[in-house]
Amino acid sequence: MKPSLLLGICSCVISSCNINQKIKVKVSGADMENTITQDAQVTINKNLPVKYNCIIGFSLSSSNEINFSRVEGLPGDTVEIRNGDIYLNNKYCMPPNEKVLPYMVYMTQIKGDILEKYKNRHWNNDYYIFYITKEDYSNIVNIVDSIYLLKFDSSFVDNRLLKGLNHSNKFDFGPLIVPKKDQIIDNAILSLAPTYLSHIDLGNKLNDDYYFCVGDNFIDATDSRTIGLIPKSSIVGIVESISNVNRVYVEP
Structure with missing residues (x-):
C-alpha cells in the first residue's frame, strides 16, 4: 500500500480524545458545508457502524488530521452520478439536505x-x-x-477527477462498483483507490472493505470523486453530533 497525500480537504485537529469511544474535534475546511462549517465542533463515535448517509471521520495520512465526508456507497454497491443526482444500484438517492x-x-x-x-x-x-x-x-x-x-453533461471535462473511469465531471460520474474485502486487485480497482493502492498491489487480495463518499459541498468537495474510495481501516469513526455551525454564503 502506498502513503497518501492530503490536499485541501475538510479536516480537523483532535482537541480532546477518549481512546475507547469518542473524539471531539474542531473542524477546518469546506468539504461538508453547510452541514459542517469552519470552526464547527464535531463528536466522532468510534463504535458506531458505517451506514448509508452517515458522515465519517477518516484519515489520509500519518498526521493527526481527520477529514469528513458522507457515505453514499457501501461495499458491493453500484454508484453513479447523473446530472448531479446520485443513483445507488440504479435507484435515485434523496439528498440528505437541500442541494446547492x-x-x-x-x-x-x-x-x-x-x-x-x-x-x-x-x-x-x-x-x-x-x-x-x-x-x-x-x-x-x-x-x-x-x-x-446550469447543466453539466459529459461534454464538460474536469481533469481533477479519478483517472481511467467512465466519467467526465462531478455531475456526470461513474457508474462504478465499490469493491469488497478479499476481491483480487485489478486495474479497475486500482483506479478506484489510487490514494491507498499502487501497481505493486495488483493480483493481491483487498485487505479492506471500501466506501464511496461525497461531501455535502457537492460542487467543490474533495471526496471519492477525486481522491478515490475510502478503506474501512482509515475510518476513525462516525459523526455523532455537530455544533457551532454557521451557514456559509461566500467563498473563503
Whole structure:
C-alpha cells in the first residue's frame, strides 16, 4: 500500500480524545458545508457502524488530521452520478439536505448585497455563477435580470477527477462498483483507490472493505470523486453530533 497525500480537504485537529469511544474535534475546511462549517465542533463515535448517509471521520495520512465526508456507497454497491443526482444500484438517492446547484446570473447593475450574501464567482462581463439552493433562487429570481440553472453533461471535462473511469465531471460520474474485502486487485480497482493502492498491489487480495463518499459541498468537495474510495481501516469513526455551525454564503 502506498502513503497518501492530503490536499485541501475538510479536516480537523483532535482537541480532546477518549481512546475507547469518542473524539471531539474542531473542524477546518469546506468539504461538508453547510452541514459542517469552519470552526464547527464535531463528536466522532468510534463504535458506531458505517451506514448509508452517515458522515465519517477518516484519515489520509500519518498526521493527526481527520477529514469528513458522507457515505453514499457501501461495499458491493453500484454508484453513479447523473446530472448531479446520485443513483445507488440504479435507484435515485434523496439528498440528505437541500442541494446547492450552479446558476448563471445576469446583472446589468452590480448588486453588492447579493454578491456578498451568496457564494459566487464572476464569469465574464455582467454574468456570474451562483452556487445556491432552490430557496435561495426564489429569493433572488426577481432581483437579478435573469437566472437559469446550469447543466453539466459529459461534454464538460474536469481533469481533477479519478483517472481511467467512465466519467467526465462531478455531475456526470461513474457508474462504478465499490469493491469488497478479499476481491483480487485489478486495474479497475486500482483506479478506484489510487490514494491507498499502487501497481505493486495488483493480483493481491483487498485487505479492506471500501466506501464511496461525497461531501455535502457537492460542487467543490474533495471526496471519492477525486481522491478515490475510502478503506474501512482509515475510518476513525462516525459523526455523532455537530455544533457551532454557521451557514456559509461566500467563498473563503
